[in-house]
Amino acid sequence: MSGWVTVGVDGSVHSLDAVAWAAREAENRNATLRVVHVLHQPATVAFDPGLARAAADRLREEAKQLVDDAAARARSIAPDIGISELVLPGEPLTVLEEQSRSSQLVVVGSRGRGGFKSLLLGSTAIGLAAHGRCPVLVVREQTDPSGPILLGVDGSPAGAAAVRFALEEAAAQGARVVALHAWTNWNAPMPPPQDPKEPYSNRPGVLATAEERLLTEALAGTSERYPDVKVEHRTVRGPTRPALIEASRSARLTVVGSRGRGGFSGLLLGSVSQAVLHHARSPVAIVRG
Template sequence: MSGVVIVGVDGSAPSLVAVDAAAREARWRSAGLRIVHAFRWPPNRVPMGPPVPPPDEREIREMTESLVTEAVDRARAVAPSVDVTHAVVTGEPLTVLEGQSRAGELVVVGSRGMGGFAGLLAGSTAVHLAAHGRCPVLVVRGGPEPAGPIVLGADGSRAGGAAVEFAFAEAALRGAGVLALHAWTTWNAPVPPPQDPAEPYASRPGMLAQAEERLLCEALAGHRERYPDVPVELRVVHGPTREALIEASSTAQLLVVGARGRGGFAGLLLGSVSQAVLHHAHCPVAVVRSGES
């Protein structure tokens, strides 16, 4: 067993779907699976309607043990060979799962849980972990296409290198291909050096596109050789990155992005592209932070 996959559960339907995904990830990785439920005590949610006496701690622990048992049974049904453990922890769920991520190779959560507000497409737990988790975070959302590729959002930045490695490794585990997608506009593309010193601001037609194609090839350098059995398709798109990735996710089994790219501002832990796909992608999303993020 090489490590442990961690999944957060809260009894909601999205969290149980996340358990299924986490069990499969653990099986593919020959890893263990740890099911974690965190709850606050005393509870700070104010119920609507007439006041009712809050449940005592014993009742809450019985309820949480029941939902964790359901999650454990579900995981073992999906992946009988995986070693499944569980933990019920008193504490703020965001803090607990962030701490758990320090010992995991992957954290899996649902897109929304019982604490989500109607209308929110990605819950606070998912977004927080994507920004602060100490290992890659897989947010289970949408309806993945089982036969589809793993779509990799590649921007050529140093920070995006960890996402490239994760996408290739994940494709090898799943027996899937990688669709490496790079989107650019004249606003985010570096300006190539001028070809004619007499016209320092001129670029010949197609020069920016060619430079972006080279950037994508350089971002994948070495990975295709390390994973020769992974089919790779390169796609360079002239257009907004968020829209291109969301569209590609409609036929993907997984979308992989870095936490921040070359367009990010220093100090931001989660970029606008990562946040957009967490809210709107049609398939599960893996957000991979670099060691520098």
């Protein structure tokens, strides 16, 4: 076995979907699956210490049963993987962030059983996407499993890591990749003018050509490293967020970097990755640079 794939479970439908995805990831990566449930014990007031101990014991028993059930689901999907079961005290985000330090990948459901139904994404998924020390995959509604892996490309360092992640996923899953780069006149760097005396002397189409070149350069060498993966280059003139969200409708997985080339350096998550996390119609992987 090589490394860990960690999945956070809380008994919700979304977390069981995350277990299924994580089991397949562990199998593809020849990794051990680490099933983690965080036991958060709210403060209680009990006049009888015996009752308090009984309540704590019951919570621990329920937690153990929960991870046992999750492990059983994982074995039904990938019978040969190694599985480690952990029940850890604390806050979910803090515990899972710590687990991410030794993981190849952390997988969580989009919303836990404690979330409000109207929320698109739970606080743990959002926080882990921002603070996780490895790629974080958030599992939401399932789409066509035969669809492509959608890769958002912008030429940033995090985007380069996302390219590697998406191509490796595609190779493991036998999927094709749609590499999408969206640009507008406002978010694309202007190429040097052809005539230095005329700063706006570029011919029509020069900017579009430069953005197509950016996509090609971002994917340079991938056909040699992943010869069996078909990659479609797609350049779209328009805002990035709606372009990725619309394209995610037919994707099995959407992969983006944590922060793009136009983001502020202090931000952990850029506006595009946040929008995709909340609104994509497929599971989403956030990859740090």
